[in-house]
Amino acid sequence: MARRKNPAVELPALALPPRTILRDSVYEALKAMLMDLDVAPGSRLSIDGIARRLAVSPTPVREALTKLESDGLVATRPNAGYIVAPVLDEARLEHLFDVRDLLEPEAARLAATGASKAQLADLRAACAAMSAHPAADDYHAYRDFAVLDARLHRVLAEASGNPLIADALARLHAHTHGYRLYFRVGIAATTTREHQAVVDAVAAHDGPAAQAAMRTHLARSRVRLRAAYEAGAGQSEVD
Incomplete structure (x- = not known):
């Protein structure tokens, strides 16, 4: 029996500024849709269809998709081209946090x-910028907070002085996966307080306290993300 292929999805119309659409604009437009699950995981992405929808040539679309693949948001499949990457299942979420638990407290x-x-x-x-960030309910509005969140974890990893830790954590795409799973308005304040405890300990040069604060943050993030499967995975959160 011939294997059924996923049809290419029709993307919703997007209002992008004329004559200023470059690779970054295409990248951000597609990323927002993928992060908010406006396009179902597993759906095939047509380069020509996206190019027509955004009124650009296929070149910036290909470049954006390449970058989104490195972000873990799209994947390539034989005879299918680019597809929307699947959302983490429960087992993979636990594996992700098991690895983070090994690396991030030590990095802190x-x-x-x-x-x-x-x-x-x-x-x-x-931390200060995250504290001042307003509540939001989609990736477009929440993007700056998500960027700050990932940046804080990245800087902590780099500050460990061990480039292998920083590289391993970057390859996990933990914040991208977390956001796609679950997000609730109001979580930002809780997350920021947990981050602040880590940063305060690092600033005080208290290694054990920084390690403990990061362990607490990861444990609470794991609990929050597990709730995605009770509510139905497909909402989003950053951690």
Whole structure:
């Protein structure tokens, strides 16, 4: 029996500024749809169809899809081209947090003695900006918070002084996967308080406290994300 192929999806119309649409504009437009699950996981993405919808040539679409693949949001399949990457199932979510539990508390502990003044300033600035961020209910409105959240974890990993830890965490795409699973308005404040506890310990050069604060943050994030399967995976959160 011939295997049935997923049909290419029709993307909703998007209002993008004329004559200024470049690769980044296409990338951000597609990323917002994928993060908010406006296009179902597993759906095939037509390069020509996207190009027509956005009134651009196929070249910036291909470039955007390549970047989205590196983000873990799209994947390539034989005879199907690009498809929307699946949302994490429960088992993969647990595996993701198992790896984070091994790496991130240790990264925070090392950062407490290894963070530079510039890195500490970056961590404090990220926390302050997240504290001031308004509530939002979709990726377009919440994008800046998501970027700050991922940046804080990235800087902590880099401040550990171990590039292998930083590289391994970057490859997990943890925040991208987390957002696609579950997001609730109001979670930002809780997440920011947990981040602040980590940053305060790092700034005080207290390695054990930084390690414990990161462990607490990850444990609470895991609980929040597990709730996605009770509510029906497909809402989103950052952590």
